[in-house]
Amino acid sequence: MVKKKKRRAQLPFRLNILFFVVFLLFSGLIVRLGYVQIVYGEQYQEEIDRTIKDTTKIPVPRGRILDRNHNVVVGNKPLYAITYTPAKGTTAEDRLEVAKKLAPYIDMVPEEDELTLRNKKEYWYLSHEDEVKSRLTVKEIEELDNGEEYQTMLDRITEKEVSGFTKEEKEIINIKTELDKAYSLTPHIVKNEDVTPKEYARVAEHLDELPGINATTDWERTHPYDGTLRSIFGSITTREQGIPKERKDYYTSRGYSRNDRVGISGLEQEYESVLRGRKEQIQYTTNKDGVIVDSEVVVEGERGKDLVLTIDMELQKKVDQILQDEIKKALAEDPYGNRFMEDAYAVVMDPQTGELLAVSGQHYDKKKNEFSNRAYNTLHAAYRAGSTVKGATVLSGYESGVIEPGQRFFDAPIKIKGTPEKSSYQNESLGWVNDYTALQKSSNVYMFYIAMRLAGDFDYQRNEKLQIDSVDDSFQEFRNYFSQFGLGVPTGVDFPFESVGFEGVNSGGKLLDFAIGQYDTYTTMQLAQYVSTIANDGYRVRPRFLDSIRRPTPYQDELGPVYKSKNTDALNRITMDQNLIERVQEGFRQVFQEPGGTAYSYFADKEYTSAGKTGTAEAVYIERYDNGEIKKIHETSNLSLVGYAPYDNPEVAFAIVVPDTGGEYHLNDYIGERILDTYFNLKEKRSEENKEVTNEVIETE
Template structure:
């Protein structure tokens, strides 16, 4: 080997040595990176593979009526979850669980896809609220189902079925939008309040989850408990609602669409808040099926609408309370002002009728309220004007939200001249004032607004905000928040004017020819006002008896009242959709509640005087 070949071999040897040293250096650097720089992170990941964090659900707070009777409590609710990291053969587990849960494989795959963006350590919810035989089978075959776990959650038990369903609401599985909103405080399998009290007071009711750390083996089976932190129960809500009165109202509304509101006139406490038809609360546990959801959506009686605060109707003759107040307060009438009712009157060539076609004769304020004479209130409305009617209506709580702590409350509508110009680009007509004066035309109200109006009239002019929570109670039984009455305003007009109107309403129930005589009681003096709200006037139905008019074209039936007349305690408002006549359809429901309240069948409460 000559010198040149020796030098070439030496160069090749040096290159090989350099490559070996470089590879060794890379290996050392990588080891330093893994062991020193990222060592703590990988140690934590290793421990996470060995240690599992289990969230312990907190018992949800109970919902009680005003006398402490449990309306909604908790019951065990069993979900099936799957941790994919602990399953050596995922496809086998999917097939097995589809058979055990009696669902299609596609349904399980759908749930897995929905959870694709969740952290891998979080379990995937396969099915909610499994039955007892399924639970027992899974527990007995646990070692054949690696990664499958039973999650025990507190669900809801409705002690009185669907009672007050629109008020209490329901729970449902949390969705992606809610998960993003609430961050780390919820898991994908959690239930959350979706409607009503369950949603409004979610933070108070849900409590705080506990934690449990356990050591698991390579297959995910639990070996030992490392640490446990107990959950904190949610707070109980004691409502102002009375279960007995609520039951009476809802039984009376059965098979009808409508609403009943009953309020303490001296505080704003709601004793009854009933909307019919009710929601089927049991259907929502574990998730309502699309079939049942569509059936409820297509129900012509519209169960999803909370008619107490979302149903907007013409007030009919209940609005005559406003017209009378405006007339007295503006000096347009006195109690002795007489208008003659011949059954109709002419205005600019158009004839406007009274409900009593034969007429009421000479009518003063008391008679007008007692017999609900339309002609009298046509005259008062024309004298006062629509803008003044609106002013007094708003002061009594109409045309605005009541402020009740419930979402999606409707404000109703109190029309004015400027409103019509904005809305229709047209001038106001005097004939429209006549319609408004008897509660027709553009007027719209909710049953809660009419009850608030009645309560304001009854107590002498103070408008209390309607409320339904009496107190918030912690796990130790301590009241952490009590009821405080809230005054939102006062009625325009004098106490004397309000007293005159109350006297007219007492006559409507207790005197001959009174439209509300059905609500008359032997021992309690009641004041009330009937109302018939026109839905539509079609010529082809005018000649028919009311019972022969198609349901959707029938008038709505109103009755609103207060008692006892001398020192009012409660106000009740009843609305029956397409009930035709307030005196025959709505007043009997109010009377049933009056009898129950004053005859002691409803449990007495410390706030009752």
């Protein structure tokens, strides 16, 4: 069998021609590239080297702050603004020329005291540079550095030479002074207060002759509710202040410019990273002369996110008014006994979630007959709380094993050797009391027995010394129990700063005072967390102002979708058994609901059932002269009240502190009564309104 030879595959002639043509084209391209590289390479490289890319960040409006019902409590007001963004290498002469060109289009004539002597001299120097330089000696020119030389020349300009400026010249000086504050490629506000539409339009029409100038918009913070909660909302720096100098590195490392406005107190500071927004970033290409030859938006700007708070501004305003009313009533009812009283504080919160519904601090200036808001003092100012802490004392007694449920003691004045006699009510005896009646009638003696036993003395003998194993250990054990309720420790509230109160010096006799709230000090916020922990079956939740963070929308009056929700944060559960917590809850109920309870006459006849504890603590008021020196120290009292409602399913808790009171006018009870009445009346009103809206919808359908 003869094998056939395979025929070799041959490329078509036309395909060979195509390959040859492609080869010639590539060869030509390579030759051309080589020619360009050799002949023009250096020229093109120089052109590249002559351009520089820089990125400018344009500030955006801050996010808004709203209450739980979506009422704006901190917003932004848009403003016309004239800005200046200097190119790199801009000189003082360049800025002066811009100022001269800008002056006819805007009104910035300064007041006489606005221009400093240095401002005037710097302007005169630029107009008489050769003359001023001639005043330097050859030796000075050789020995002085640039800064020293410049300062010497300014020093040699006389006041007479800068005293005859015209109104127009003064305006140019004022504008230039503002332009001098600008940083390279960073927009600086030249004027944003009272920029008229006419000024805005004139500048906008002449931008081509005003290098670096722009007619744009700015914003300023607004507070629709005036002073209400301003100390809680906080404040921001001005454009002139910029970022705080002491935290310059912190802010610049996070993308801030030196003239950015930042939160420096309150919630503005606490949620700065959320409220600040995302700056628009524009990349500028400049040539070797600093002239911008191209620009491109590389990051779209976005205003700050909005905060929705847990605060109910309608309730807040009513609580503010309640405190003001009761302070004035107290002063009118007992002007001598209450003569030093000038402050009252209240915190209203949801004990199950930690949502702060109202936080009020009212300071009364008797001379001016006006109130100012000091709500931040609910977190900053600490006072002896008196008998309100007795719930924690009783639970400490249970947990430490020094008393049992139903334990009875005979309430009669006690006497420790070397100390004054101590009693519940001005040397009166309450007779036999158990844990319930000790809370209901506010027995000091019952709490003294708990303290003595916790310290190791189970066999009290009248006029004998206490038999204490260790004073320091006893105090530490007591404070450890109290800290589980939030007393003497941070509450964890979302605020830049809070006080934890003051711990007194440990001593045996003072342990008894500690047990009745007459020694360590606590803030109103701590007391609110404490009573909420009892109301919430022993769960201590973090108080919070923030409900949610919302994404920004293009329209200021719209609320965007939820970015992040703030959930309930249970910090701990107290170590006491549930049945023991319920005994204290019952004792608190009897305080408000049973005859003989210290707050019975204020809360027993309400449609809602409430519970809580009253308190009165000894205090001192330091009267001072105008220069701050102490004039006299007066003995006063701090009135306090904590409570919650409804008793069987708590939805609202409160704490009230009124320092430096006197007399018999119990404004703490009146304040607490009115706060709960207001809360439930408001709840009923809103429920009726919702029913009406629902019925209208049904009828429409």
